[in-house]
Amino acid sequence: MGEVSSKLLCRLGPVTLPSPILAASGTAGYGTEGFGYMMQDVVGAIVTKGLSLDPKKGNPPPRIAETPCGMLNSIGLQNIGLEAFLKEHMPTIRKEGTRVVVNLLGEREEEYLEGVARLAEEGDIVAVELNVSCPNVRKGGLAFGKDPEVIYRLVKKAKSHSSTPLWVKIPPDGTNFVEVAQAAWEAGSDAITVANTYVGMAVDVEKKRPKLSTGTGGLSGPAIRPLTLYRVWRIARRAPVPVIASGGIGSARDALEYIIAGASAVQVGSASFANPMVYLEIARGIEAYLSRHGHRELGEIVGSLRGMPEDSV
Ligand SMILES: Cc1cc2nc3c(=O)[nH]c(=O)nc-3n(C[C@H](O)[C@H](O)[C@H](O)COP(=O)(O)O)c2cc1C
Numbered sequence: 001m002g003e004v005s006s007k008l009l010c011r012l013g014p015v016t017l018p019s020p021i022l023a024a025s026g027t028a029g030y031g032t033e034g035f036g037y038m039m040q041d042v043v044g045a046i047v048t049k050g051l052s053l054d055p056k057k058g059n060p061p062p063r064i065a066e067t068p069c070g071m072l073n074s075i076g077l078q079n080i081g082l083e084a085f086l087k088e089h090m091p092t093i094r095k096e097g098t099r100v101v102v103n104l105l106g107e108r109e110e111e112y113l114e115g116v117a118r119l120a121e122e123g124d125i126v127a128v129e130l131n132v133s134c135p136n137v138r139k140g141g142l143a144f145g146k147d148p149e150v151i152y153r154l155v156k157k158a159k160s161h162s163s164t165p166l167w168v169k170i171p172p173d174g175t176n177f178v179e180v181a182q183a184a185w186e187a188g189s190d191a192i193t194v195a196n197t198y199v200g201m202a203v204d205v206e207k208k209r210p211k212l213s214t215g216t217g218g219l220s221g222p223a224i225r226p227l228t229l230y231r232v233w234r235i236a237r238r239a240p241v242p243v244i245a246s247g248g249i250g251s252a253r254d255a256l257e258y259i260i261a262g263a264s265a266v267q268v269g270s271a272s273f274a275n276p277m278v279y280l281e282i283a284r285g286i287e288a289y290l291s292r293h294g295h296r297e298l299g300e301i302v303g304s305l306r307g308m309p310e311d312s313v
Pocket of ligand 1: 048050073103131196220222247271
């Protein structure tokens with residue numbers, strides 16, 4: 001089942017993967033839940049659930065609410081902690097040959113730096129994806145990823161702490177998302193993941209209460225695809241490094257929209273909850289598209305979008 005054509009070979013700066021389809025953070029556990037043998041080449045890499053140095057309990061329920069064309073979540077960064085991940089999951093990941101990207105989170109710069117340095121010791125982590133949507137405790141809870149200067153400093157230091165390829169996953173909410181992405185690539189990020197979930201909320205009208213215990217949460221799924229597609233296009237046309245798209249991808253057509261708009265790889269998140277075969281379907285669909293259009297390799301269609309008016313904003 002795991003065979004994919006060499007046409008899907010995906011180059012992300014220093015990283016080469018057999019497929020451009022990745023499993024998005026928080027939707028594929030720690031990479032040990034069936035991804036090993038089954039998905040070998042179909043899934044280019046799995047991105048772990050966000051990991052912090054210390055374990056986190058997360059938010060009280062309810063943490064998930066369905067919305068039209070999407071879902072809200074407020075998991076609250078629940079995770080087992082970096083050391084437990086390395087001890088409990090890395091042996092299986094290694095045994096099964098799963099390519100794993102670690103999504104790293106922190107509330108202080110030092111937490112990220114320590115995490116990056118610890119992961120570099122492992123030697124076989126494909127990349128570290130910095131989740132900079134986390135609240136920065138020193139900046140009164142403003143997310144790291146909303147401040148280009150903070151991002152520049154963090155990424156510059158993280159690069160000096162490790163030779164593992166580094167990706168920065170930006171939050172989509174600010175109007176300065178291009179500046180944030182630019183700060184990341186200027187500081188040395190090897191790729192930019194665009195983007196995390198959008199802040200949203202839902203109300204139970206009978207109870208007159210929010211549907212999530214935290215009131216607000218992160219919106220994902222098809223509802224966000226046009227918004228994130230726009231961000232990917234804006235960023236990819238300027239970025240000197242690869243862009244990895246994440247937002248509402250559930251079919252080959254969705255993935256192709258992003259790739260044509262400039263993404264070199266895609267991450268599939270919420271869609272995998274309803275359809276675990278989605279990665280394979282997307283891989284087969286992209287292969288068929290490349291053949292139908294006479295392309296020899298994926299790289300030929302990355303950023304191949306035509307007809308955007310010069311003055312599109
Ligand atoms: C339940 C859930 C948990 C998530 N946890 C994380 C996380 O720990 N770190 C992170 O960077 N993104 C996390 N995300 C965001 C996803 O990785 C992805 O960027 C987002 O859901 C958009 O993609 P989608 O529409 O395909 O789901 C999570 C998303 C969901 C739905």
